[in-house]
Amino acid sequence: MMMERFEVIVIGAGPAGLAAAIEAASNGMQVVVFDENSRPGGQLFKQIHKFFGSKEHHAKIRGFKIGEKFLQEAETLGVKVVLNASVIGIFQNREVSVMLGDRISHYRANAIVIATGASEKMIPFAGWTLPGVIGAGAAQTMMNIHGIRPGNRVLMVGSGNVGLVVGFQLIQAGCKLEAVIDAAPRIGGYGVHAAKIARLGVPFYLSHTIIGARGAEFVERATIAEVDQNWQQVPGTEKDLELDTICLAVGLTPMSQLARIAGCQVADLPQKGGMVPVCNAFGETSIPGIYATGDVAGIEEASSAMIQGKIAGAAISLAQGYLSAEDFQLRYASYDHSLGQLREGTFGHENKGRTDLKTTDDGYPLSQFLFRKGYLADGELSHYPGVPTSERLNQELMPVIECIQNIPCNPCQDACPQGCIVIGSTITNLPAINQSAKCSGCGMCVVSCSGQAIFLVDVNYAPGYAAISLPYEFKPLPAVGTSGVALDRSGAILGEAEVISVRKTAVMDETAILTMKVPVQWAMSARFFKQL
Amino acid sequence: MKKPMERTFHTSEFKAQADDSLIICRCEEITKGEIRRALYDGMSTINEIKRFLRVGMGLCQGQTCNRLVKGIIAGELGIAWQDLEVSKPRSPVRPIAMKIYANDGLVK
Amino acid sequence: MYRIEEHPILSAFPKGKLVKFAYDGKTLEGYEGEPIAMALKANGVMVHRYTSRHSQPRGVFCAIGRCTDCVMIVDGMLNVRTCIIPLQEGMKVQTQDGLEKKEQDD
Numbered sequence: 001m002m003m004e005r006f007e008v009i010v011i012g013a014g015p016a017g018l019a020a021a022i023e024a025a026s027n028g029m030q031v032v033v034f035d036e037n038s039r040p041g042g043q044l045f046k047q048i049h050k051f052f053g054s055k056e057h058h059a060k061i062r063g064f065k066i067g068e069k070f071l072q073e074a075e076t077l078g079v080k081v082v083l084n085a086s087v088i089g090i091f092q093n094r095e096v097s098v099m100l101g102d103r104i105s106h107y108r109a110n111a112i113v114i115a116t117g118a119s120e121k122m123i124p125f126a127g128w129t130l131p132g133v134i135g136a137g138a139a140q141t142m143m144n145i146h147g148i149r150p151g152n153r154v155l156m157v158g159s160g161n162v163g164l165v166v167g168f169q170l171i172q173a174g175c176k177l178e179a180v181i182d183a184a185p186r187i188g189g190y191g192v193h194a195a196k197i198a199r200l201g202v203p204f205y206l207s208h209t210i211i212g213a214r215g216a217e218f219v220e221r222a223t224i225a226e227v228d229q230n231w232q233q234v235p236g237t238e239k240d241l242e243l244d245t246i247c248l249a250v251g252l253t254p255m256s257q258l259a260r261i262a263g264c265q266v267a268d269l270p271q272k273g274g275m276v277p278v279c280n281a282f283g284e285t286s287i288p289g290i291y292a293t294g295d296v297a298g299i300e301e302a303s304s305a306m307i308q309g310k311i312a313g314a315a316i317s318l319a320q321g322y323l324s325a326e327d328f329q330l331r332y333a334s335y336d337h338s339l340g341q342l343r344e345g346t347f348g349h350e351n352k353g354r355t356d357l358k359t360t361d362d363g364y365p366l367s368q369f370l371f372r373k374g375y376l377a378d379g380e381l382s383h384y385p386g387v388p389t390s391e392r393l394n395q396e397l398m399p400v401i402e403c404i405q406n407i408p409c410n411p412c413q414d415a416c417p418q419g420c421i422v423i424g425s426t427i428t429n430l431p432a433i434n435q436s437a438k439c440s441g442c443g444m445c446v447v448s449c450s451g452q453a454i455f456l457v458d459v460n461y462a463p464g465y466a467a468i469s470l471p472y473e474f475k476p477l478p479a480v481g482t483s484g485v486a487l488d489r490s491g492a493i494l495g496e497a498e499v500i501s502v503r504k505t506a507v508m509d510e511t512a513i514l515t516m517k518v519p520v521q522w523a524m525s526a527r528f529f530k531q532l
Numbered sequence: 533m534k535k536p537m538e539r540t541f542h543t544s545e546f547k548a549q550a551d552d553s554l555i556i557c558r559c560e561e562i563t564k565g566e567i568r569r570a571l572y573d574g575m576s577t578i579n580e581i582k583r584f585l586r587v588g589m590g591l592c593q594g595q596t597c598n599r600l601v602k603g604i605i606a607g608e609l610g611i612a613w614q615d616l617e618v619s620k621p622r623s624p625v626r627p628i629a630m631k632i633y634a635n636d637g638l639v640k
Numbered sequence: 641m642y643r644i645e646e647h648p649i650l651s652a653f654p655k656g657k658l659v660k661f662a663y664d665g666k667t668l669e670g671y672e673g674e675p676i677a678m679a680l681k682a683n684g685v686m687v688h689r690y691t692s693r694h695s696q697p698r699g700v701f702c703a704i705g706r707c708t709d710c711v712m713i714v715d716g717m718l719n720v721r722t723c724i725i726p727l728q729e730g731m732k733v734q735t736q737d738g739l740e741k742k743e744q745d746d
Contacts, residue, residue: 036626037704037705038724048649048650062649086625086626086628087625088623088624088625088626088628089623089624089625091623097623097624099624099626099628099632102631102632102635103632103635103636103637104628104632104633104635104636104637105637106636106637119595119706120702121599122596122597122599122600124554124555124556124564124600125554126551126554128555129555129558129696129698129709130696130697130699131686131687131688131698131699131700132686133701134700134701134702134703135701135702135703137703137704138700138701138702138703138704141703141704141723142678142681142700142703144650145653146653146674146675146678147643147644147647147650147653147655148642148643148644148678148681148682149642149643149644150642150681151642172647172648172649173644173647174644217686217687218686218687218697218699253599255595257621257625258625260620260621261621261622261623261625268614268618274599275618473648473649474648475646475647475648476646477648510648555696558698558701558707559707559708560693561691561692561693561694561696590708591707591708591719592706592707592708595706595707596707
């Protein structure tokens, strides 16, 4: 049988698939990537927020820009990316069947990489089939790819990172985020992601589930209610919300059908999101020559997917004789270390599902208030190394870093030209203020923090007034002199505030630094400016 | 199911529940009640239920409802859903028009 | 009403030229090349079809061509996934009712 042969067939042009393709191609291999969508990049091009991690993890770069870089690299290396190509089956001897246009084609490969990603989990409720109920991925596609607002008044169901990040993006797109709800008693995603939304006044209803959506032809109202520890509805706690969009962000599950068709051994693992092919440390499944990488091998983040892809690409290169054993060992050690870093911390692999953590790895108290409310209580701040002492705050302009969970992330450290911020080699450490450095007020830390958790506070701005600088990523950008109100971390209005400076340069990559003047007693509580 | 099912299950009485009208399989419009009832109507395995009701056989091929269906069946049988036998995915994993399926590069 | 005029992060959304198309007998405008569903949404359309069994309204759900809730009749063809098929000038888009056209407006 005559069948076109490739050295490597990658299924899925998302971050994992592209990373594997680039790695293999960089070692001289002939690679083709099939993707069923009309655009490559998987979920990457929908991500408009700055990524976490360290420089090697593309920290502080927006997801879609990482995607653009990947595509360019793939093109330069001669990787063939075929779009609108659905792989419909994997058969014996690494044969792949592809539906492309109006025909089926068959290809053979020396190695196959399954990088098909994940699909969204569902929770059914009365009225969930009404127009207006959409997946969180759908909201991102509509807003960030097509420039369409999914609706005007949105309820976000799910408080994991997807719900929190997409919730913020809905607000950036001009929607009103009515609430974020979660059946769990704690917020599932990063505290900083929750805080970004909380300070805008979005309420979190934890231990709440959606009872139903109503409307004649599309969503017009929804009812939510509290649930107890047995997930049973608590009578009398129903709340009726008027809205037009309900966004589901209740988890992802691997799309592992192709791996199962190929005959790979699979395991149903809740911590990985569902049924995953069983792989070794290099991403190889139980079938020699077939690899699985990225979310399909276990739900993580895009940053992890990219490294996993590189590991698989390197392993294939070794197996096929394009990489020496020594070179492979060096690369693998570096990639494995990088991947390991991303899997540490408060939300790391070892802590997955844990609700009993009380301290950070470096010995600071983990704010339980933050888990329950989405923001830090005023009185908690002084515990943390990124918050200056009152003595220092009274003397000079200081950065205030409200980042208090162990997240592998350090662009703030690199951002400060004065060396004011210290994290160290363990990138999950809480950022600390360097007591011997002097803040120049440049605001680069404010702009570089992907969690938007850094503020500049100058209690001596003027008699009775403090100046607070904060990251601002909304339109319209208020002009200098604009009057408005200052909001605290919970989004409650403190009182009058005035914009005294707005800085936005190309290097800030769309994060403006807005400085507002507030009465000095609010210096450590005012954290957002709202134009009236 | 991995564990052999008690025949007595088939003769016990189906009790209606408040959320039986909830749509589970969006593509084929199959409700929770219909899925639960299938177990009392002589279905013993996920594959049988799939073929009888068409859950998971619509245009999305179970992508949206598979996990929900497993959970409902396991709940009704009172077993852990990991103990349910999985329905095997088969090629083609995406819906495909017959004329395209027949337009196969290998078949001349 | 649903087009994002000014996005704080994204400078521009790639758009073809503004074209006219037909939706259930009405003339609407959208951008050539954008998914039909997005052009409809920009015009405030929520319902794409009614289901076969229970005649329930459905619209965009996954937006990536996977769930098939957004399918409509386009230029006479049934079950067209409007969230991924690009809009072209003069297209005739109709609400799908099960497997039948909802309005007879030939």
